[in-house]
Amino acid sequence: MSRFLDKRLSSLKAYIPGEQPKLGEFIKLNTNEFPYPPAKCVFESASKAVENMNLYSDLTCKELKERFKDVFGYGGNNVIFTNGSDDALYLCFLTFCGEDCGAAFADITYGFYSVYADLCCVDKQIIPLNDVFAINHADYFGLNKTIFIANPNAPTGKRLSNNQIEEILINNRDNIVVIDEAYTAFSGESCVELLPKYDNLVIVGTFSKSRGMAGARLGYIITSEDIASDLEKVKFSINPYNVNSLTQAVGTTVLENNDYYVECINEICKTRDKFSEELVKLGFDVIPSKANFVFAKHNSISGKYIFEELKKRKILIRRFDKERIDEYLRISIGTPEQMQIVINALAEIVGGIK
Amino acid sequence: MSRFLDKRLSSLKAYIPGEQPKLGEFIKLNTNEFPYPPAKCVFESASKAVENMNLYSDLTCKELKERFKDVFGYGGNNVIFTNGSDDALYLCFLTFCGEDCGAAFADITYGFYSVYADLCCVDKQIIPLNDVFAINHADYFGLNKTIFIANPNAPTGKRLSNNQIEEILINNRDNIVVIDEAYTAFSGESCVELLPKYDNLVIVGTFSKSRGMAGARLGYIITSEDIASDLEKVKFSINPYNVNSLTQAVGTTVLENNDYYVECINEICKTRDKFSEELVKLGFDVIPSKANFVFAKHNSISGKYIFEELKKRKILIRRFDKERIDEYLRISIGTPEQMQIVINALAEIVGGIK
Known part of the structure; x- marks a missing residue:
């Protein structure tokens, strides 16, 4: 720390x-990345964008926005693009939280909500998940805070229904409810249908998980x-050019090839469900996942041990050294081949102990 | 404005x-962009980066940092990359300004300093340029503020010497002095040589102006x-992945081809000096520029009129509707061919009035 850092x-x-x-x-299954290659024409689109990168x-992301509307149904003045969805979440904290309005979110959820609350010096109300790691939606009624809910939640993979979200919106008419849909593509449902009815709903999304653009950074x-x-x-007061032209070009092409990505998403969901079944056979408690990862703990072997044994075998997954979930492992869903390797490794680790 | 915006x-x-x-x-000479195409291998490098954009x-920008060190002499723990230099400047405001330490900068300088001060709710001390639009460096001694100086300054194109910057550093030992070197490549000099001597110096730079990457967004x-x-x-508390992988790849290749860019920079400086001479012949007062633009006003014809006449001729330059400088025009330096077209148009406009 330097002597100049603001107090x-x-x-x-x-x-x-x-x-x-x-x-x-490594087989990298620790940050919920998309395991398939990009649609073929994306290569050309990046290279073409270099022509005008001087x-x-x-600023308006015009073309990207038009293709986005084709796929997501919203465009024009309803959509803002950001440098990944972290950038979008930060914008929400900065714009709608302050001295008079703190932030409310779950104890076990995306770690950045708490960091943003601290960075923006806003009061945070942390609401525990229930015993089975679900959000009790009634806990969020009438809080007088800006509410942040990851749906599906991370790292649990559980999802609130749109009816439950609607009840939260109804019971917080004078506060913003941010629904972070980073993983929604893998749940088959979005709460975008609620937008016309509720003026306090903000939906955040990303091209990182379901469109293979984690490295290219595109949020919305x-x-x-x-x-x-x-x-x-507020975006124009921080960084009006926050989405660079290469990412805009690549994102546009990705949306033009939406069918390919939908196919990959379906494949990932199938792999997830099969992988979950295999985990159960190996003695894991698996939370049924609506995302591109599973959250599971073994019924007798410690999470830390399994994590380290997998790492020795060059398989990287995620474990959070945090109360309530330190026995759990979050494993991203890769290709069927990758997941088979994981299952084989786990069988070896679990068998070795037994 | 929505009813939810923080007060x-x-x-x-x-x-x-x-x-x-x-x-x-348009011939676009309004945002000081680089007028030459990218080095050839940049195309391939963008396309190759798409392979792993999933x-x-x-996070460490390792390769980019190594090439950066080859060119700029600093790397490792001394360098941070950002999503354009606006992102870098915002980080500086957020990290080093606060309730106890406001920001000080010139009345006529890069417009974002004032926006950031307002966004971060910090006190701002605005210091007028002198009669010939120069920064009087002694005005910045002992301010007890975080100081922001664009050097060369925009939109004037004037530069403080490294000796003058050193005096500012000496006279603000307990405060950060941010030197924004967005245009320094066109001045033949950087204050980077002062870094080993002063622990309160922060240098901000960009690949937008001299490395043809305005669209790809890379600041440092x-x-x-x-x-x-x-x-x-603070960067890791906002957006750890703020520099996307396509930009990292492209930036690395740009640095590997530094000779090409240095050649272009020299060409731009030559064009600037010749263009300035031509402007003088047409009756303009031209501030001698150390940047890739000139700031000039005509001795009898209004800036607004010239701006509009150029726009009619599909030449876009920048004019600031701001006290003291509203008669001035800021014209970016393009290729020699583009600047000849501008001179011809100006001759026509000035001749038409006379």
Whole structure:
């Protein structure tokens, strides 16, 4: 720490991202990345975008927005693109939390909510998941806070129904409810259908998990025009060119090839369900997942041990050294071949102990 | 404005970027972009980066940092990369300004400093340039503020010498001095040589102006390891993956081809000096520029009129509707051919009035 750091940040703890080991060394199942190659024309689109990269990127993301509307049903003044969805979540904290309005979120959820609350110096109300790691949606009624819910939740993979979200919206008419749909593509459902009815709903999403663009960074916000205009003002006060032109080009092409990605998503869901069954056979308690990962613990062997044994075998998964979930392992869903290797390794580890 | 916007932001005025018209319609000399094509291998490097864009980008920007060190002499724990240099400047405001330490900068300088001060709710001390639009460096002694100086300054193109910067550093031992070197490549000099002597110096730079990457967004900070660790903590609390993998790949290749860019920079400086001479012949007062633009006003014809006449002729330059400088025009330096077209148009406009 330097002697110049502003006082209010002196105790700030940054988010700790999953490890990013050198490629090729590991089967990397620790950050919920998309396991398939990009659609073929994406290569050309990136290379073509280099031609004009000397010019500032399109502030309005016009083309990207048009293709986005084709796929997601919203565009125009309802959509804002961001440098990954972390950028979108930060914008929401900055714009809608403050001295008068803190933030509320679950005890076990995406770790960045707490970091943003601290960074923005806003009061946080942390609401425990219930005994089976579910969000009790009634806990979120009438909080007078800006609410952040990952749906499906991470790292549990559990999902609130749209009816439950609607009840949260109804019971927080004067506060923003941010639904973070990073993993929603793997749940077969989005709460976007609620947008026309509720002016307090903000949906955040990402191209990282279901569109294979974690490295290219593309996030989005879908909301009412009024809320979007507030968010855009703040975005234009931080970094108007936050989405670079290569990412815009690549994102546009990805959306043009949506069928390919939907096929991959279906494949990932199938692999997830089969992998979950195999885990159960090996003695794991598996939380039924609506995301591209599973969250599971073994009924007799410690999470830390399994994590380390997998790492020795060059398989990287995620474990959170955090109360309530430190016995659990979060395993991203890769290709069927990768998951078979994991199952074989786990059988060996579990068998070795027994 | 929605009813949810946090109170402290209700009067915030966002930065207004230069227009980004559709390509091909205009000779675009309004946002100081690089007028030459990228080095040839950059195309391949972008396309190759798409292969792994399903994986999160390298948080440490390892390869980029190594090539950066080859060119700029600093790497390792002294350098932080950002999503354009706006992102870098915002990080500096967030990390080193606060309730106890406001920000100080010139009245006529990069417009974002004032926006960031307002966004971060910090006190701002605005210091007028002198009569000939120069920074009087002694005005910055002992301010007890975090100081932001664009050097060369925008939109004037004037530069403080390294001796003058050193005096500012000496006279603000307990405060950070941020030197924004966005345009320094066109001045033949950087204050990076002062880094080993002063632990309060922060240098911000960009690949937008001199490396043709405005659209790809790559900024950087060079500073002491202590200060860099503070900035990195805040960066990791906002958006650890702020520099996407396509930009990292492209930036690495750009640095590998540094000779080409240095050649282009020299060409731009030559064009700038010749263009300035031509402007003088047409009756303009031209501030001698150390950047890739000139700032000039005509001795009898209004800036607004010339701006509009150029726009009619599909030449886009920048004019700021701001006290003291509203008669001035800021014209980016393009290729020799583009600048000849501008001179011809100006001759016509000036001749038409006379």
